[in-house]
Amino acid sequence: xxxxxxxxxxLGRVLEDLGTTLLELVCGNAEGQKQIETVIIHDSLDDAxxxxxxxxxxxxxxxxxxxxxxxxxxxxxxxxxxxLRAPVSADPAIIRASEESGIPVLALTRGxxxxxxxxxxxxxxxxxxxxxxxxGGMPAGDLFSLANAISTLLNAPVTIEDRNSRVxxxxxxxxxxxxxxxxxxxxxxxxxxxxRQLEQRGVFRELYRSTDPIQVAxxxxxxxxxxxxxxxxAVRAGDEILGSIWVAVREPMPKDRIGALKDAAKLVALHxxxxxxxxxxxxxxxxxxxxxVLEGGSGxxxxxxxxxxxxxxxxxxxxxxxxxxxxxxxGAAHARLLTARQRIADALSMxxxxxxxxxxxxxxxxxxxxxxxxxxxxxxADRRAARVANEFLARIGGDRRLLLGIGTIADDHAALxxxxxxxxRALRVLQLGxxxxxxxxxxxVQVEALLVELGDLAAARGDRPSGPxxxxxxxxxxRNAQLVETLRAWLDAFGDVAAASALVYTHxxxxxxxxxxxxxxxxxxxNDPEARFAAMIQLRLLTERSP
Numbered sequence: 001x002x003x004x005x006x007x008x009x010x011l012g013r014v015l016e017d018l019g020t021t022l023l024e025l026v027c028g029n030a031e032g033q034k035q036i037e038t039v040i041i042h043d044s045l046d047d048a049x050x051x052x053x054x055x056x057x058x059x060x061x062x063x064x065x066x067x068x069x070x071x072x073x074x075x076x077x078x079x080x081x082x083x084l085r086a087p088v089s090a091d092p093a094i095i096r097a098s099e100e101s102g103i104p105v106l107a108l109t110r111g112x113x114x115x116x117x118x119x120x121x122x123x124x125x126x127x128x129x130x131x132x133x134x135x136g137g138m139p140a141g142d143l144f145s146l147a148n149a150i151s152t153l154l155n156a157p158v159t160i161e162d163r164n165s166r167v168x169x170x171x172x173x174x175x176x177x178x179x180x181x182x183x184x185x186x187x188x189x190x191x192x193x194x195x196r197q198l199e200q201r202g203v204f205r206e207l208y209r210s211t212d213p214i215q216v217a218x219x220x221x222x223x224x225x226x227x228x229x230x231x232x233x234a235v236r237a238g239d240e241i242l243g244s245i246w247v248a249v250r251e252p253m254p255k256d257r258i259g260a261l262k263d264a265a266k267l268v269a270l271h272x273x274x275x276x277x278x279x280x281x282x283x284x285x286x287x288x289x290x291x292x293v294l295e296g297g298s299g300x301x302x303x304x305x306x307x308x309x310x311x312x313x314x315x316x317x318x319x320x321x322x323x324x325x326x327x328x329x330x331g332a333a334h335a336r337l338l339t340a341r342q343r344i345a346d347a348l349s350m351x352x353x354x355x356x357x358x359x360x361x362x363x364x365x366x367x368x369x370x371x372x373x374x375x376x377x378x379x380x381a382d383r384r385a386a387r388v389a390n391e392f393l394a395r396i397g398g399d400r401r402l403l404l405g406i407g408t409i410a411d412d413h414a415a416l417x418x419x420x421x422x423x424x425r426a427l428r429v430l431q432l433g434x435x436x437x438x439x440x441x442x443x444x445v446q447v448e449a450l451l452v453e454l455g456d457l458a459a460a461r462g463d464r465p466s467g468p469x470x471x472x473x474x475x476x477x478x479r480n481a482q483l484v485e486t487l488r489a490w491l492d493a494f495g496d497v498a499a500a501s502a503l504v505y506t507h508x509x510x511x512x513x514x515x516x517x518x519x520x521x522x523x524x525x526x527n528d529p530e531a532r533f534a535a536m537i538q539l540r541l542l543t544e545r546s547p
Contacts, residue, residue, distance in 0.1 A: 028104030
């Protein structure tokens, strides 16, 4: 079947696009019409049920019995295929299980990462949703087909890269290129050591200044390994650089092929713009749907259905930066801040999608929200979500410290607004420094959240300390004493003078003297539990703790 008539996200089409560079068919039939609807990582310790048409990644699976059992299970769930790490043993039991279940088994080449494969598969699946219209005889946004077409015209392997030298599509025949190209494909990014060589030569400066293809000398790989020259051409939309096309050649490119490359670059630009436009539209749509679900109301049920969150228990996650930096009105700083938030939202969406069969994430206002569906029998769903969130924050890095609050478990989509409120409350506890963690579950900080809200209420009403605490604050202000600090330490230590004096680095005898002084000056009876409780509330809610 031709590549233009086969479904965009069928298993056969994925194998054509990724070729033997990443995936190889071990056994089973990959020529069926079943479409891949999602990509799921199999977890033997958390047997989540894949969605219809899932391509399952069997990370860490080696035992024949385990693989056979999984193939049998996937058959009942109508999965699209199973991917294992190469080398995969052609065991008769696996072949027989693949044939009986109808689930093809594929091998991921050694050296390729599961994360990069997941990202590439999701981009292939998403391209099928960009649009039905065609551009230059190709389905809109189908950069892999376009890369193959360019490769056929030029009779050389081709990659299409974005401005950050990330590979967004590549053609077949990559086995005819050099090891540098293969490494680039496997990592879906030009390796750092090659990037430095190209930057030192001024290749990128020349590439982005020129409207014609440029000749690029081979990178230094190994004296015993062949490395081929490249022909590179920037992909432009007006004055904007969208990316570049790189062709691995063994001899100078004829003029007619140079002309063909320049014509192809114009078509690549149209497809890249179409993908970007489609991604922006889809992002806005998902944000609107997620906002509707989290707010509740008449349209929430339909929005949850479109996000595939109905009939599932869910948990809401709320993520924001630790600092309280406000958006500047207009200008480049505001644009950078918004772009950074959107990148975090996209990264969280990809991370959650790799772990949870059904999930959604989007930037709503200044907060990135995520919703993940969980199994009905999973009582500790919020704990698992916390582990996934911690893994995400550990991987993403960045200059700004990120914080994430996890809400209560919602039994259905109608309870998602409540989960969202609790996630917001947990996030605010983190933002106000009431916990030193980066990720907290609302149930663990409920008391802290209540105190924060009481403090907000008191501040809104203009409440001020009164009675003994007010007198001690005034005494400290006039005489620069430390009686309030002493009282706070004593209360925090439950009246243990030795522990309290250590908190404020004071000798116990000096601390006892200050206790007598504050009791006399403030008029507070430290033996009265009601007086102690009143002082604790005022110190907690109406005064700022000393740094």
